[in-house]
Amino acid sequence: MPTRILLWADAASMVLICIAFVLTVYRIVRGPTLPDRVLGLDVLVSIAIGFMALFAIKTGYALYIDIAIALGLVGFLATVAFARFILVKGAQASAVQDVVEEGDTPLGMTPRTAGGRHE
Template sequence: MLTTTILIVSGMICVALIMNLARLLTGPDLPDRILALDTLYINSIGLILLFGLHKGSILYFEGALLIAMLGFVSTAALCKYLLRGDIIE
């Protein structure tokens, strides 16, 4: 039962990833593209966590945590660049 649920949810997250990629490529302006990139890495974290549940390995959870930290820092840097035009003051 858990395997079927993981497969169904993985398919839903893959559809969400495709829709995020479409928004990233065709976004009307830069804030929409940054938001799509942020949502893209959050969905990829979910997909990695589901794969870790499926395989039964805790190594994937550490990878997901690393991606979450890097994604937060990159989103903050992109937003700072968008607001001020400069990352390092």
């Protein structure tokens, strides 16, 4: 009886993980913004970790748990790197917007005036 329950739980878990995988890939492809896609990739790493844990339970090999832990670390570092990229990109866009609103020219750009140079 416990073996039968484990088989049903394994099959149900595999189906749910596959559904979550498909929905997450859809979100990554259709995500309207970059943070949506980064979050989708983070969820995709979590789904892969769950799949590896499920596979480790099914096969009985503990090595898959070690691989899942390493994948979790890599996924975390990738998410932090993407978040930093988004933060820097947003700060640069905000700085350019502030300069444009003040009527000044951003650093490294020359004003387009009709008769001379800006000194």
